[in-house]
Amino acid sequence: MKVDIEHWASRLAALAADSEVPGASLAFRYDGEVQECVAGVLNTATRAPVRADSLFQIGSVTKVWTATQIMLLAERGRVALDTPVAEVLPEFRVGDARATTAITLRHLLTHTSGIDGDLFLDTGRGDGCLRRYVEACTDLEQTFPAGDSHSYCNSGFIIAGRVIERLTGKVWDQALRDQICEPLGLSRTWTLPEDVLRFGAAMGHGEAGTPSPAWGLPRSVGPAGLICATAADVVAFGRAHLTPGALLADPAVMREPQVDLPNPHAGGRQWGIGWSLDEWDGHQVISHSGDTIGQHAVLWALPELGTVIALLINGGRSAEFQHRLVRELLQELHQLTVPAPIAPPDRPVEVDVEPFTGVYERAGSRIHVTAHDGRLRLRTEPTGILVGLARPRVLELAAVDAATFVGRDEGDSMWDAVVFENRPDGPSYLHYSGRATPKVR
The missing domain is CATH 2.40.128 (Lipocalin)
Structure with missing residues (x-):
């Protein structure tokens, strides 16, 4: 089927207007070709238009990139997933002494470490920011013993980023470029504001559609959520995860289930290595979403069909917008029905609350x-x-x-x-x- 990209540009603009989204960038790979379209503005104050080469913050989609960096090091024998973090980072400490020795890289990459991990701490703009962040983790408590359950953990991926620095001898930002960006030719994927601002960059927006009070998060959050990229670059990264040898010899390892999610109604039923895992209409879907300050991103890949979709937006009703877009797009491309989001039952359920x-x-x-x-x-x-x-x-x-x-x-x-x-x-x-x-x- 030939893709009518003018139709999708029109639908992107219409759906964005319906969901009060200031600006959006869509790219998808289907039948061996990458299609791109955009809508709206990068900043409602300046009215600068979104272009296909504009950069958006992809937030926690960054975590899949960080997980891939660890997997590249594992493939080359530099580390194993079940290596305790403290063996690589002897300075690593959390509040629980047993957890300190028990937590492995696998725990970090699957959100099963149990670390109470939404510590957003500004440790400065210097190259030692991840080292200082790890040093500040000594008081982090456990929500459960390592490996006992699943809880999304930003701190775990920042610690993983410091592991990458220790094993490569480079700051995380440079290691990312060397391990992923340059091999894939991603010329519009950056992490530092001084690099991002060389291009047209999106500004996040609040509920009123006005620019957010801050552009980005501290540099220490880097490995958990600071990549800025074009939608096409995000698609190229996703495509590499469907192509053995593009980055990893066997990228399918990262989409093998590692843990069942206690709340399977919010984007996936299981977690792999870095990826959220689900099934839509009989097809495996691997994905990750990301939120920063007024920006939202999501990456979907369907390994059996070879289709990859990236949607980047800078405000509005993001969940509504992304669901409507991907539902229409996959119905058109593959006659695939995306499951309806959870909603209240038709008949009330009586529960002792x-x-x-x-x-x-x-x-x-x-x-x-x-x-x-x-x-x-x-x-x-x-x-x-x-x-x-x-x-x-x-x-x-x-x-x-x-x-x-x-x-x-x-x-x-x-x-x-x-x-x-x-x-x-x-x-x-x-x-x-x-x-x-x-x-x-």
Whole structure:
């Protein structure tokens, strides 16, 4: 089937307008060719238009790149996935002494380390920022023992970035260029603001469509979320994961399931090495999304079909926009039906909600769950460096089953899934936004 890229440019613009997205860049590889289209503006204040060569922040999609760097080193015999982190970084410490010796690289790359890992800490702009970040991890607590569950962990990937520095003898940014960008010819993939600003760069936007108060996160967050790139470069990276020898001798290893997700309703059912894993209409889908300050990115790849899609946006109702876009695109390209997002059941489910009430807390977030007329209300409260950058949210929850609830904040069109886990012989958890947040009272 021949792709009508003018049609997709029109649909991109229409969907962006519907979801109040200031600017978007779409690239996809189908039937051996890469197609690109754009819509809107990079910055609502300057009105600079989005171009195909404009750079957007891809946020946590960066984590797949960092995981790939570790896998390249593993293929060359420099390290093994089950090597304890402390063997490579003797200075590595977290608050729990047992966890310090038990945590492996595999734990870091699969979010199973148990580290309470949303420590967004500015350790300076110098080349020693990752070293200083690892030194600051000594007080990080465990949400669960290493390997016991899954909880999305930014700190784990920053620590992995420091492992890359130790094994390559280069700062992470340069190692990324040497290991991935230059071999794949990615000339518009950068990490440092002074490089990004040589090109047209997107600015994030808040809910009112005005530019965000800050452009980017501290350099120390690099391996967890600081890559800026064009959609076409992100597609080229995704394509390398479907092509043995393009980067890795056997990239399929990274999409082998490593852990089942306790909340399988928010983007994937399992996690591989760096990748979120799911199945749509009988086809495996590997993906990763990323959010920074007012920007959102997502990378999907369908190994059996050879199709790779990258969507980069700078504000608006991102979840709604990305779902509508990928649903239309995959229906057109492959007659593939993307599963509908989770939503409340047609008939109310009666659940005793009192056992779930309380305060749940982890680094960067405090979550209050209260009962009102037999229903739950969830209120998030950003803490630490996220105060002023992430907004509080209030979700009125509706039960889907005895432990699964859905809710959405005012103005949201998509439902968020919340899964409660009450362990009879241990702590209770709230699984939301990819994190396992323990109940503290």
